[in-house]
Amino acid sequence: MKQTSLTLRSRMSSFRFAAKGICRFFHEEANAKIHLAATVVVIAGIIWFRITGAELIALVIVTGLVWAAEIMNTAVEHLVDLVSPGFHPKAGLIKDLSAGAVLVLSITALITGLFIFIPKIIHYAV
Numbered sequence: 001m002k003q004t005s006l007t008l009r010s011r012m013s014s015f016r017f018a019a020k021g022i023c024r025f026f027h028e029e030a031n032a033k034i035h036l037a038a039t040v041v042v043i044a045g046i047i048w049f050r051i052t053g054a055e056l057i058a059l060v061i062v063t064g065l066v067w068a069a070e071i072m073n074t075a076v077e078h079l080v081d082l083v084s085p086g087f088h089p090k091a092g093l094i095k096d097l098s099a100g101a102v103l104v105l106s107i108t109a110l111i112t113g114l115f116i117f118i119p120k121i122i123h124y125a126v
């Protein structure tokens with residue numbers, strides 16, 4: 001059985017590998033730019049409307065979940081391409097299910113954002 005190493009050096013290596021994965025994600029995924037733009041808008045809204053407390057926590061959680069889901073979806077796409085380079089209906093289904101999970105979380109994040117920001121925008125505008 002593989003021994004797990006808990007040295008500081010090995011933990012730092014794990015963080016480096018994870019950071020490398022995130023860098024690859026930014027380089028090759030067009031969706032990363034869309035998520036980045038959406039995140040910048042959310043951060044601007046948080047600062048502008050001075051959002052704190054439970055609303056801030058909700059926005060941080062849904063934003064993080066969308067990022068994590070999109071990175072995991074990219075991993076699934078790579079895994080499918082590795083094990084099934086040719087056309088296979090199951091390969092397509094797995095990719096579509098994975099993309100569906102991202103869509104569900106993105107819609108959840110959008111609805112959360114609308115619930116938080118719309119009343120503040122209306123209050124600010126009138």
Ligand SMILES: Nc1ncnc2c1ncn2[C@@H]1O[C@H](COP(=O)(O)OP(=O)(O)OP(=O)(O)O)[C@@H](O)[C@H]1O
Nearest residue numbers: 031077084085086087088089091092093095096099
């Ligand atoms: N090996 C395959 N066999 C069958 N269908 C596939 C296969 N690879 C992809 N597909 C189908 O083509 C669609 C697009 O696949 P692709 O790998 O380009 O994903 P994508 O959603 O366009 O990726 P991205 O999020 O990077 O734009 C998939 O959702 C799936 O329905």
